[in-house]
Amino acid sequence: MKHARIAWTGAVHQAVPHGEHQLQLVDGRIINEDEVVWLPPVTPRTVFALGLNYADHAKELAFKAPEVPLVFLKGTNAFTGHRGISRRPADATYMHYECELAVIIGTSGYRISKAHAMEHVAGYTVANDYAIRDYLENWYRPNLRVKNRDACTPLGPWWVDRDDIADPMKLALTTRVNGAVTQQGTTADMIFDIPTLIEYLSSFMTLSPGDIILTGTPEGLADVKVGDVIDTEIEGIGCLTNTIVDDATWFGVDKQGVNAQ
Template sequence: MRRARIAWQGAIHEAVPHGEHQLKLADGRIVDETEVIWLPPVVPGTVFALGLNYADHAKELAFKAPEVPLVFLKGPNTITGHRAFSRRPADATYMHYECELAVVIGKTGTRIAKSDAMDYVAGYTVANDYAIRDYLENWYRPNLRVKNRDACTPIGPWLVDRDDIANPMQLALTTRVNGVTTQQGTTADMIFDIPTLIEYLSSFMTLRPGDLILTGTPEGLADVKAGDVVETEIEGIGCLMNTIVDDGTWFADDPFKKARTA
């Protein structure tokens, strides 16, 4: 099952797909997908993000693949929804997308065995974890300005139930910028798979419902500019779209009218 969270007519609703371009609310009303504000499909708890979790991406950056998961945390301010704006700061010379499979934790657990790990997954969504290379200290230590800027990580549009994805480690990932394919990969190339990540994280932290694990991105990064429309798509999960804006557009009005994090 695919589920979304939207804001419409002053309220937050759960919705499911209806036809090609419509949504059906829990009360049965039908709305056009362009008439709503898409919210993150889950209210995020702790957000874990993986660096260099694809061998081809590590090679692309001339780094040796990590021997243990390279994990950093992201604040809830970073998360926004489908069709939202993301800001490219005026001083940025290179800002790139990162198409990532996001794993949504469904129940509380600690010291979870790898063999039991998938029982703790509620489902999956698509994430696009933008980074600005100008702010990067090094790839092993992304500082706050790289990965914790407001609305720098759209997720959505759907939360797809775990049981609806037969094998999350065999999914195609694709990024398009203004309709042109720039990134292609597969979750099969992850260095640390989902059960390994859950076992690792839960060995020293309690995982709770709503926690997100952003599992990294394959090779194929490219600079994006203000005005670019970026689509990150994962097979069986959905296609997440957002638009890059400049400082003038971002600060002209409350950006969170366009990039809801509720």
């Protein structure tokens, strides 16, 4: 089952797909997709992001693949929904997308073994974790300006139940910029798979419902410009769309309506 979280008529609703371009609310009402503001499909709690978790991406950046997971945290301000906007600052010379499988934790656990790790997963969604290379101080530990800017990480449109994805380690990832394919990969190429990441993170802290693990991106990064429309898509989960805007647009719009959190 696919689930969405939307803002409509001044309230936040849970919804599921209905037909090709409609949504059905919990109370049974049917509404058109273009009538709503899409929110992140889950309310993020603690969010873990992986650096260099695909060998081809590490090679693309001329780095050796890591021997242990490279993890950093993201604040909840960083997230926005499907069809939202993200800002490219005027001083940026290189800003790129990162199509990533996001793993949603469903049940708490501490010192979870790989054998039981998937029992703690509620489902999956799509993330686009933008980065501005100009701000990067160290590829291994991205600083706050790179990964915690407002609305720099679109999430959605849906979260999909764990049991609806037969094998999350065999999913195709695709990014399109203005309709042209710029990135293609597969989750099979992760250096550290989902059970390994859950075991590692839970070895020193408790994982809780609503925690999210962003599992990294494959090679194929490209600079995005103001006005570009970016689609990040993962097989079986959905296609997440986002638009890049400039400073004037960002500071001039009502972001509560466009990028509601």
